[in-house]
Amino acid sequence: MEDEKKVIAANQQGPENGPSRHQASEFNTRSVLTLVGAALSTFCTVGFLNAFGVFIEYYQRHILTDKSAFDLSWIGSFSTFVFFLAAAPAGLLVDRIGPTILLIVGGVITLFSMFMISLCREYYQFFLAQGFLLGTGQAFLACPVLAMISRHFNKNRGLATGFTIAGSSLGGVIWPIMVNELLNKDGVSFGWTIRIVSFTMVPLVVITCVTVRPPASDRPKNEEAATTDSKDKPKKKTDLSIVKNRVFQTFCAGIGLFYLGMFSPFFYTTSYAVSLGMSTSFAFYLVSILNAASLFGRISAGWLADKYGHFNLCSICAILSAVVAFCWTAATNSAGLVVWALAYGFCSGSILALQVSCGTKLATPETYGTAVAPVWNELILTFVRGSGLFGSPISGELIKYSYLALSMYVGAATLAGGGLICAARFQLTRKLRDVV
Numbered sequence: 001m002e003d004e005k006k007v008i009a010a011n012q013q014g015p016e017n018g019p020s021r022h023q024a025s026e027f028n029t030r031s032v033l034t035l036v037g038a039a040l041s042t043f044c045t046v047g048f049l050n051a052f053g054v055f056i057e058y059y060q061r062h063i064l065t066d067k068s069a070f071d072l073s074w075i076g077s078f079s080t081f082v083f084f085l086a087a088a089p090a091g092l093l094v095d096r097i098g099p100t101i102l103l104i105v106g107g108v109i110t111l112f113s114m115f116m117i118s119l120c121r122e123y124y125q126f127f128l129a130q131g132f133l134l135g136t137g138q139a140f141l142a143c144p145v146l147a148m149i150s151r152h153f154n155k156n157r158g159l160a161t162g163f164t165i166a167g168s169s170l171g172g173v174i175w176p177i178m179v180n181e182l183l184n185k186d187g188v189s190f191g192w193t194i195r196i197v198s199f200t201m202v203p204l205v206v207i208t209c210v211t212v213r214p215p216a217s218d219r220p221k222n223e224e225a226a227t228t229d230s231k232d233k234p235k236k237k238t239d240l241s242i243v244k245n246r247v248f249q250t251f252c253a254g255i256g257l258f259y260l261g262m263f264s265p266f267f268y269t270t271s272y273a274v275s276l277g278m279s280t281s282f283a284f285y286l287v288s289i290l291n292a293a294s295l296f297g298r299i300s301a302g303w304l305a306d307k308y309g310h311f312n313l314c315s316i317c318a319i320l321s322a323v324v325a326f327c328w329t330a331a332t333n334s335a336g337l338v339v340w341a342l343a344y345g346f347c348s349g350s351i352l353a354l355q356v357s358c359g360t361k362l363a364t365p366e367t368y369g370t371a372v373a374p375v376w377n378e379l380i381l382t383f384v385r386g387s388g389l390f391g392s393p394i395s396g397e398l399i400k401y402s403y404l405a406l407s408m409y410v411g412a413a414t415l416a417g418g419g420l421i422c423a424a425r426f427q428l429t430r431k432l433r434d435v436v
Contacts (some may be wrong), residue, residue, distance in 0.1 A: 003294040016180055016207055030213060031152040037211030038145035039167030040204045041103075044110065045138035047171015049083065052076035053267045054176045057280065058183065063190065064123055069271060071123070072398035075131045076267060077392035082135030090143040099144035099212050106140030107205040113199060114138055118194035141205070145212050146356050152215055153364055154158020161225035162302020162353040163433035167350055169298055172291025180284040223340045248362050255355050258417025260320055261410035262348055264395035265328065272322070272403050282334060286341050293342040301350035302357065310361055311425040314354040317419030321347040329404045348414070420429055
C-alpha cells in the first residue's frame with residue numbers, strides 16, 4: 001500500500017527531479033503539437049467507434065436486412081474487443097520503440113480498412129473489415145498518443161488527457177452527422193459515403209504521425225554516447241511491475257465491468273428513439289448529442305481531477321452514470337431523450353478521460369505505455385477484455401424483451417463497475433477528503 005502512495009506522490013512531483021524540478025510550463029511547442037495530434041488521433045479512432053449506432057440502424061434497413069440488431073451489434077462489439085486486445089501490445093511497444101512507427105502502421109491499417117468497408121456487401125465482409133481490421137488499426141493509432149500525453153504532462157495530466165479523449169467525443173459528433181447528411185439527405189451511396197469519410201481522415205492521420213513526439217528530455221543528449229552505452233548495457237526489458245499493483249487490479253476490474261454496459265446506449269439510443277415513433281433523422285442526431293455532452297464531460301472532469309483527485313472524480317462519475325442509465329426508459333419524448341442523452345454522455349464520457357490519468361497515477365514514467373493500454377485486462381484480468389466483446393450483443397438480445405430490461409442491465413453493470421472503482425480509491429486512502 002505504501003508503494004502505491006509513493007508512486008502517486010512521485011508522479012505529482014514529476015518524473016524527473018521530484019520536488020526540485022524546475023517549475024517550467026508543461027505547455028511548449030512540442031507538447032502542444034503532441035496534444036493536437038493526440039486529439040486528432042482519438043477523433044479518427046474512438047470517435048468513429050462511438051458512431052457505430054448509426055451504422056446498426058442503416059445496415060438493418062438497407063444492406064443487411066436479414067440480420068437482427070443482435071447480429072449487427074457483433075460487428076461493433078468485436079471491433080471494440082479487437083481495439084482493446086491490440087492496445088495491449090501497442091502499449092508495451094510504445095515504451096520500447098517510441099510512437100512514430102506504431103502510429104504509421106496504425107494509420108495505414110485504419111485507412112485501408114475504411115476503404116475496404118466501402119466495398120462490403122455481405123455480413124462476413126463487414127465483420128472482417130469493420131470488426132477485425134479497423135479495430136486493430138485504431139488501437140495502434142490511439143494507444144501510443146495516450147502514452148505520449150502522460151509523458152509530456154504531469155501537473156496538468158488530467159486536463160491534457162481530457163482534451164485528448166475529447167477528440168473522440170468530437171468525432172462522435174461529426175461522423176454521425178456527416179454520414180446522415182450524405183446518406184439520407186444528399187442521396188450519396190453507402191460506398192462513396194465511407195470513401196468521403198476515409199479521405200477526410202487521411203490528412204488528420206498524417207498530422208498525428210508528424211506531430212506526436214516524446215518529450216525532448218527523453219532523447220539522449222549525446223547520440224554517440226548513447227550508442228556506446230547501448231553496446232555495454234543489456235537490452236531494456238518491458239516493465240510489467242504495474243500489473244502486480246493491487247489497486248491497479250481492482251481499478252481494471254471496475255473499468256471492465258463498467259464497459260460491460262457503458263457503450264450500449266451509444267449503440268442503441270438510435271433504435272430506441274425509432275421504436276418510440278421518432279424520425280430516423282432525429283434518432284441519428286441523438287448519437288451526436290451523446291458524444292457532444294461527453295466532450296464537455298471529458299474536458300471538465302480532467303480539469304477538476306487535477307484539483308480534486310483523479311480517483312475521486314472517476315468514482316463519482318461512474319456512480320452518476322449508473323444512476324442516469326437506470327432512468328433511460330423514463331425518457332419517452334424527444335425533449336426527454338435529449339436531456340437524458342446529455343446527462344449520460346456527460347457522466348459516462350468522463351470515465352474515458354479519467355481512466356488513463358488514474359492508471360498513470362499508479363505507474364512510473366517507464367511503464368506509462370503499459371498503464372494506458374486500454375486493455376490492462378489483457379495483462380491481468382481476461383474477463384475485462386471480454387466486456388468489450390459481449391456487452392453490446394447482450395444488449396441486443398435484451399431488446400427482444402424490452403428496452404427497460406436493457407436499461408436495468410446497463411445500470412447494473414455500470415453500478416458494479418463504479419463500486420469497484422470506488423474500492424480502488426479507498427485502497428489508496430480511507431480518508432474522504434484526501435485528493436487522490
